[in-house]
Amino acid sequence: MGKRIGIEVSLAVSEAVKLANTDVIAAYPITPQTHIVEHLSELVADGSLDAAYIPVESEHSAMSSCIGSSAAGARTFTATSSQGLALMNEMIYIAPILRTPIVLAIANRALSAPINIWNDHSDIMSVRDAGWISLFAENGQEALDLTLLAFRIGEDPAVSLPVNVNLDGFTLSHFIEPIIIPDQQEVDKFLPPYKPSLQLDIKNPISIGLLGGPECYTESRKAADDILEASVPVIKKAFDEFDKVFGRKYQVVETYCIEDAETVIVLMGSIAETAMTTVDELRAEGKKVGLVRIRLWRPFPRTELLAALSKAKNVAVVDRHVVLGSDTSAVGMEIKSLLYGSQLNPKVTNYVLGLGGRDVTREEFRYIFDQAASGEAQVRCEIVGVYE
Amino acid sequence: MRAADVPFEKVTAKNFPKGPDSLAPGHRACQGCGEVLALRLLLKSLGTEFIAVSATGCMEVCTGPFPQSAWRMPWIHVAFENAAAVASGVEAATHVLRRKGRGYDQRIPVVAVAGDGGTADIGLQALSGALERYHENFVYVCLDNEAYMNTGIQRSSSTPFGANTTTSPVGSHSKGQYTWKKNMPAIAAAHGVPYVATANPAFHLDLMNKIRRAVAIKGPAYLHVYAPCPTGWRMKPELAIESGKLAVATRIFPLYEVIDGNYVINRKVDNPTPISEYFKIQGRFRHLKEDDISTITNRVNQDYERLVALSERFPV
Ligand SMILES: Cc1ncc(C[n+]2csc(CCOP(=O)(O)OP(=O)(O)O)c2C)c(N)n1
Ligand code: SF4
Ligand SMILES: [Mg+2]
Numbered sequence: 001m002g003k004r005i006g007i008e009v010s011l012a013v014s015e016a017v018k019l020a021n022t023d024v025i026a027a028y029p030i031t032p033q034t035h036i037v038e039h040l041s042e043l044v045a046d047g048s049l050d051a052a053y054i055p056v057e058s059e060h061s062a063m064s065s066c067i068g069s070s071a072a073g074a075r076t077f078t079a080t081s082s083q084g085l086a087l088m089n090e091m092i093y094i095a096p097i098l099r100t101p102i103v104l105a106i107a108n109r110a111l112s113a114p115i116n117i118w119n120d121h122s123d124i125m126s127v128r129d130a131g132w133i134s135l136f137a138e139n140g141q142e143a144l145d146l147t148l149l150a151f152r153i154g155e156d157p158a159v160s161l162p163v164n165v166n167l168d169g170f171t172l173s174h175f176i177e178p179i180i181i182p183d184q185q186e187v188d189k190f191l192p193p194y195k196p197s198l199q200l201d202i203k204n205p206i207s208i209g210l211l212g213g214p215e216c217y218t219e220s221r222k223a224a225d226d227i228l229e230a231s232v233p234v235i236k237k238a239f240d241e242f243d244k245v246f247g248r249k250y251q252v253v254e255t256y257c258i259e260d261a262e263t264v265i266v267l268m269g270s271i272a273e274t275a276m277t278t279v280d281e282l283r284a285e286g287k288k289v290g291l292v293r294i295r296l297w298r299p300f301p302r303t304e305l306l307a308a309l310s311k312a313k314n315v316a317v318v319d320r321h322v323v324l325g326s327d328t329s330a331v332g333m334e335i336k337s338l339l340y341g342s343q344l345n346p347k348v349t350n351y352v353l354g355l356g357g358r359d360v361t362r363e364e365f366r367y368i369f370d371q372a373a374s375g376e377a378q379v380r381c382e383i384v385g386v387y388e
Numbered sequence: 389m390r391a392a393d394v395p396f397e398k399v400t401a402k403n404f405p406k407g408p409d410s411l412a413p414g415h416r417a418c419q420g421c422g423e424v425l426a427l428r429l430l431l432k433s434l435g436t437e438f439i440a441v442s443a444t445g446c447m448e449v450c451t452g453p454f455p456q457s458a459w460r461m462p463w464i465h466v467a468f469e470n471a472a473a474v475a476s477g478v479e480a481a482t483h484v485l486r487r488k489g490r491g492y493d494q495r496i497p498v499v500a501v502a503g504d505g506g507t508a509d510i511g512l513q514a515l516s517g518a519l520e521r522y523h524e525n526f527v528y529v530c531l532d533n534e535a536y537m538n539t540g541i542q543r544s545s546s547t548p549f550g551a552n553t554t555t556s557p558v559g560s561h562s563k564g565q566y567t568w569k570k571n572m573p574a575i576a577a578a579h580g581v582p583y584v585a586t587a588n589p590a591f592h593l594d595l596m597n598k599i600r601r602a603v604a605i606k607g608p609a610y611l612h613v614y615a616p617c618p619t620g621w622r623m624k625p626e627l628a629i630e631s632g633k634l635a636v637a638t639r640i641f642p643l644y645e646v647i648d649g650n651y652v653i654n655r656k657v658d659n660p661t662p663i664s665e666y667f668k669i670q671g672r673f674r675h676l677k678e679d680d681i682s683t684i685t686n687r688v689n690q691d692y693e694r695l696v697a698l699s700e701r702f703p704v
Contacts, residue, residue: 061513202436205459210452
């Protein structure tokens with residue numbers, strides 16, 4: 001059944017790592033990820049988690065150590081934010097190709113410059129194409145649950161890929177919420193011990209990370225893409241089984257009031273809560289509005305999104321990151337490319353808000369719903385809430 | 389137990405490891421490569437019951453074009469600058485899994501191998517972190533061919549003063565490398581690790597025993613290995629061993645160990661061979677004049693004397 005307690009979301013993520021019986025944690029502190037790794041250090045220090053905590057000297061080494069430990073057959077976790085993820089970048093691209101099912105929690109934070117410790121999604125978007133499975137949490141319970149799910153999905157022999165769990169820095173990571181901490185027996189039922197199909201082993205020596213020339217590099221990329229695609233049913237099955245064990249049902253795409261909605265906002269992360277409140281208000285005023293929240297960002301859930309958007313006349317995509325020099329931002333691009341060539345032909349507009357910790361308000365969502373439903377054409381993605 | 393007292397099975401001419409090489413033949417190193425010779429001897433000394441971690445560089449590239457691999461033990465290569473960090477993760481994993489009864493039912497040494505560029509320059513931070521964290525079964529081997537050979541003989545901080553490389557070229561305003569070789573073994577020793585040693589494939593038994601000792605000792609160990617590179621040094625391929633012998637005889641590359649912070653010089657050189665003998669066989673030093681060579685000789689002798697003083701003040 002688990003126990004419902006008031007706990008800071010970062011600590012709940014650490015509790016999930018503990019419940020998963022993680023073997024190795026290699027991490028480097030950065031705001032707003034710090035509480036996750038501090039709590040894990042405590043759990044290891046007081047013996048409640050039997051793991052090696054490697055206090056590495058950088059995020060680059062954190063992910064390097066994680067790749068090594070995962071290749072050696074250990075269940076492996078790390079966490080970071082912003083500049084830390086940027087410093088990891090080289091390793092982020094290597095981990096999926098070496099099939100190391102590391103779990104990475106990202107307390108999302110803006111990228112420098114200017115240096116800014118607050119929330120947006122520019123960090124995760126910088127590794128969008130690397131081949132990780134990527135999940136976005138809306139609230140604390142989900143942050144904990146997705147962390148457990150990340151191990152289960154990534155370590156599935158058919159997948160064997162790293163998974164990142166995104167939780168908005170501060171606005172989610174530092175909030176104290178009522179969260180059900182599952183029982184150990186439940187977790188053990190859901191998450192079997194990690195059994196890699198291949199690993200560094202003196203009885204069966206293999207070479208990992210060989211040079212791949214023009215005769216096989218293309219195939220390695222194709223394989224990575226195919227495996228990511230093939231992970232979709234595994235992810236859905238894991239969500240189903242999670243429901244069976246814990247009684248909480250997740251979908252790859254979450255919808256709110258879309259049945260008869262004419263104008264629908266698409267977004268990711270914790271701002272969905274503000275967006276839902278706005279939907280409630282507008283509904284009370286008789287407006288046909290709805291919300292679609294992407295939980296599974298990579299691999300991109302095409303089928304589910306097409307179904308969710310099938311009735312909308314206006315689709316407003318809200319990004320937390322600006323793709324500089326482009327007309328469209330990251331989620332916006334994805335939705336436009338999904339709809340182009342489909343049977344659907346809604347008006348699609350794209351907005352960016354909440355950069356570097358700027359508050360995201362109901363007024364802004366009202367504005368976006370209005371704009372999206374207006375006859376006005378949009379040429380470029382609009383950054384909302386810019387001070388004059 | 390003092391690191392100096394840790395027992396290990398000595399390699400001798402009679403007790404030379406039998407069986408196939410741990411590094412399989414057929415790799416693509418250049419003819420006469422002293423770096424791959426050093427690697428082969430190191431691996432032969434260890435057998436196959438350990439995990440190897442490679443940094444990007446000549447040795448990684450020439451031993452592992454997919455789907456072939458010359459490595460007969462479990463091996464992983466991730467990138468250029470992070471062999472020490474990858475090895476840290478592997479080492480930690482073997483510990484935990486062993487403790488939890490999920491594999492690795494014996495102590496598994498983890499041996500990271502990198503070039504001088506991957507060690508003294510871009511990999512220095514990761515190495516420092518690994519040494520400082522004191523991983524028990526961690527051995528780091530720097531194969532020092534004194535430049536970035538894999539990318540075409542660019543200088544590194546381990547390139548000796550005066551050497552001609554593609555990024556420290558000789559010109560009307562340049563005598564080649566204008567900085568002194570970074571003292572990597574001293575930097576490693578400054579971490580207070582139990583074992584640091586220099587080695588050289590021209591002294592193969594010494595080299596093979598040093599890796600055995602490094603593996604036997606609990607705690608991080610660092611081996612700095614002279615790795616003559618005929619291609620990059622503009623040297624005849626048959627002269628790698630000759631250059632190794634001269635490097636020691638001239639005091640350019642002294643053979644020594646730092647065990648628990650105490651020093652021992654393995655080959656004392658009381659009457660050094662003139663450095664010009666060493667330079668003569670390598671095209672990279674061809675441009676150096678008499679006064680350059682005497683400047684270098686003074687510095688080399690100074691460094692050697694410091695080592696002698698350390699070995700007298702802090703003997704093993
Ligand atoms: C981050 C990064 N920078 C640069 C390179 C290019 N690179 C690959 S190997 C190498 C030089 C290797 O030199 P060294 O470590 O001395 O090994 P050697 O090839 O000489 O044995 C360089 C610069 C790289 N692979 N990764
Ligand atoms: S370039 Fe030098 S180190 Fe590299 S393989 Fe050739 S001889 Fe060996
Ligand atoms: Mg080199």
